[in-house]
Amino acid sequence: MTIKKEKLFKIQAVLLLCLLQLTGSLFAQTAMINVQNRNKTSLNGEWQVILDPTGIGEWKQVWQEKKPQKKTDFIEYSFVGGPNLKVPGDFNSQLCELTWFEGTVWYKKQFYNDLQPGKRLFLHFGSVDYMADVYLNGEKIGSHEGGFTPFQFEITGKVKSGSNTVVVKVNNNRQGNGLPGTGYDWFNYGGITRDVDLIETNNSYIEDYFIQLTKGSLNKVLGWVQLNGSQHGQNIMVKIPELNLVYNTKSDENGRAKIEFSSRFKLWSPESPKLYKVIVESDNDVVTDSIGFRSIEVRGKKVLLNGNPVFLKSVNIHEENPYKKARAYSIDDARVLLNAAKELGCNMVRLAHYPHSENMIREAEKMGLMVWSELPVYQHIQFSDSLVPVKLERMLNEMVCRDKNRCGVVVWSLSNETYPGTPNRNEALISLTGKCRALDSTSLITHVMNTQVYKNNAFNVWDPLYKYSDLISINEYIGWYDPWQGKPSETKWQFAFPDKPVFISEFGGEALYGSNSGPTDEAAYWTEAYQGKIYANQIELFSTIPNLCGVCPWILFDYRSLGRMNQVYQNGYNRKGLITEKGEKKKAWYIMYEYYKGK
Numbered sequence: 289m290t291i292k293k294e295k296l297f298k299i300q301a302v303l304l305l306c307l308l309q310l311t312g313s314l315f316a317q318t319a320m321i322n323v324q325n326r327n328k329t330s331l332n333g334e335w336q337v338i339l340d341p342t343g344i345g346e347w348k349q350v351w352q353e354k355k356p357q358k359k360t361d362f363i364e365y366s367f368v369g370g371p372n373l374k375v376p377g378d379f380n381s382q383l384c385e386l387t388w389f390e391g392t393v394w395y396k397k398q399f400y401n402d403l404q405p406g407k408r409l410f411l412h413f414g415s416v417d418y419m420a421d422v423y424l425n426g427e428k429i430g431s432h433e434g435g436f437t438p439f440q441f442e443i444t445g446k447v448k449s450g451s452n453t454v455v456v457k458v459n460n461n462r463q464g465n466g467l468p469g470t471g472y473d474w475f476n477y478g479g480i481t482r483d484v485d486l487i488e489t490n491n492s493y494i495e496d497y498f499i500q501l502t503k504g505s506l507n508k509v510l511g512w513v514q515l516n517g518s519q520h521g522q523n524i525m526v527k528i529p530e531l532n533l534v535y536n537t538k539s540d541e542n543g544r545a546k547i548e549f550s551s552r553f554k555l556w557s558p559e560s561p562k563l564y565k566v567i568v569e570s571d572n573d574v575v576t577d578s579i580g581f582r583s584i585e586v587r588g589k590k591v592l593l594n595g596n597p598v599f600l601k602s603v604n605i606h607e608e609n610p611y612k613k614a615r616a617y618s619i620d621d622a623r624v625l626l627n628a629a630k631e632l633g634c635n636m637v638r639l640a641h642y643p644h645s646e647n648m649i650r651e652a653e654k655m656g657l658m659v660w661s662e663l664p665v666y667q668h669i670q671f672s673d674s675l676v677p678v679k680l681e682r683m684l685n686e687m688v689c690r691d692k693n694r695c696g697v698v699v700w701s702l703s704n705e706t707y708p709g710t711p712n713r714n715e716a717l718i719s720l721t722g723k724c725r726a727l728d729s730t731s732l733i734t735h736v737m738n739t740q741v742y743k744n745n746a747f748n749v750w751d752p753l754y755k756y757s758d759l760i761s762i763n764e765y766i767g768w769y770d771p772w773q774g775k776p777s778e779t780k781w782q783f784a785f786p787d788k789p790v791f792i793s794e795f796g797g798e799a800l801y802g803s804n805s806g807p808t809d810e811a812a813y814w815t816e817a818y819q820g821k822i823y824a825n826q827i828e829l830f831s832t833i834p835n836l837c838g839v840c841p842w843i844l845f846d847y848r849s850l851g852r853m854n855q856v857y858q859n860g861y862n863r864k865g866l867i868t869e870k871g872e873k874k875k876a877w878y879i880m881y882e883y884y885k886g887k
């Protein structure tokens with residue numbers, strides 16, 4: 289794309305956004321960070337719902353909750369007498385008529401408010417999958433697009449004293465120009481899938497902060513604190529009691545204060561996941577967090593954690609609790625998934641293919657698991673749609689903003705299996721990479737590709753996007769989607785960017801637990817032996833890869849995916865799991881376990 293064309297494209301996107309604003313589409317704000325430790329009232333629990341498969345609720349203006357005014361009036365669309373759904377939670381797993389539902393569900397919750405003068409109130413959503421239109425007492429307060437990141441609305445001045453009603457139109461229809469687009473290999477769980485909270489703050493509050501070791505240092509923190517509200521010249525303090533550290537500074541006219549201090553930190557690592565209590569204070573606010581300190585970098589062809597080479601023993605995980613057949617969201621759900629990763633011998637988890645809940649990230653960090661966090665920029669994204677770059681940037685902001693202080697997050701993955709031939713793909717993702725580095729310069733950035741060519745027992749790894757990636761992340765399914773071309777141990781490799789560490793971000797194949805009859809050298813019988821052989825061969829292949837810094841089997845648990853309809857072996861499940869949805873370990877699990885034990 290020429291510079292002129294690119295400029296035109298940007299202008300078009302900005303104009304579109306202005307138009308959306310003018311037509312009353314108000315956007316949600318990027319949420320304040322560390323919501324778990326704020327002064328909040330939970331709106332979790334039972335919400336009343338109306339199922340709206342044909343979208344009539346919009347026309348009936350459900351949010352107005354009209355009441356009959358005269359004897360001849362009647363109301364056809366109302367929450368009264370309808371079912372309730374639990375929040376947080378996906379709607380598909382809660383009502384059997386919603387099992388495969390993709391469409392609109394209206395949610396309603398009443399709450400009581402007695403906000404005092406001088407205080408501010410925010411309505412915060414951990415995530416709503418996929419579109420949310422939010423109404424307060426019959427007035428639209430805004431919308432949010434994107435199923436996996438938090439957002440908020442300030443409702444100070446809009447909230448009434450006494451009883452208030454929030455109505456949310458939730459819609460999980462697939463969007464052509466959405467993130468992800470219309471096709472993906474996981475279950476489309478819709479609903480208010482994470483916590484909803486009312487957060488009360490003072491007039492001026494601590495909106496955001498970044499407290500991490502600066503790149504390449506093991507003792508120096510370079511960061512900032514951002515206030516919202518009356519902000520100039522406030523005293524800002526960062527305290528770490530365990531280190532006897534008190535750092536004082538003042539906010540500038542933009543409410544921002546630079547942070548710079550050094551200390552002898554006990555560094556966070558998988559072996560010793562040390563977190564410190566960190567207290568951030570302004571004149572009117574105080575927020576406490578648990579923060580660990582680590583350095584992650586690529587030096588030459590190696591990944592270094594705290595200055596030492598590390599092999600990333602990872603596993604892919606979807607945000608699904610296999611035992612509940614539902615979207616995972618709670619600390620308990622996180623523990624189910626993360627304990628299984630630990631048991632396999634992992635020191636890292638790839639949280640595929642979208643940002644998982646904050647519970648997941650915080651639990652992983654506490655357990656000593658490094659985290660790979662990913663945007664849902666998956667396969668067929670319409671990069672040339674003028675709104676897509678805007679959505680990409682907004683989602684990136686929301687993901688990095690929430691988790692940038694989590695030392696456990698060592699990799700931001702900005703895309704998975706996109707195609708160089710897709711118009712505007714390279715431009716959009718190169719620009720996104722720059723934006724991500726500007727938001728967080730301490731973590732690694734990658735793009736996952738499957739564009740390599742495998743021929744005559746040799747790989748040619750060439751994608752132009754790798755130039756912008758700290759890791760060469762490769763998805764390859766030799767032995768499953770692509771047959772072996774020779775002895776795995778004799779595979780040859782050619783790289784367009786030979787000086788970067790290489791990570792095998794996906795490999796594997798399917799097996800139905802207990803399927804041990806049928807020829808074990810044929811894929812069509814889903815035998816554990818066939819899957820096990822793929823793993824044994826892959827391990828041989830790994831020994832031929834120059835600069836290998838880690839591997840990541842696809843996937844920890846069998847998971848629901850409606851595209852997987854071999855009714856003998858799959859039945860709506862992607863069966864590439866090392867463990868079944870009932871917790872049974874397949875043969876391949878033991879092979880991977882031994883490999884990690886030896887690493």
Ligand code: GCB
Binds near residue numbers: 641704763794862864
């Ligand atoms: C892939 C995708 C992953 C799929 C997996 C599969 O390459 O990245 O989302 O689920 O393959 O099972 O085919």
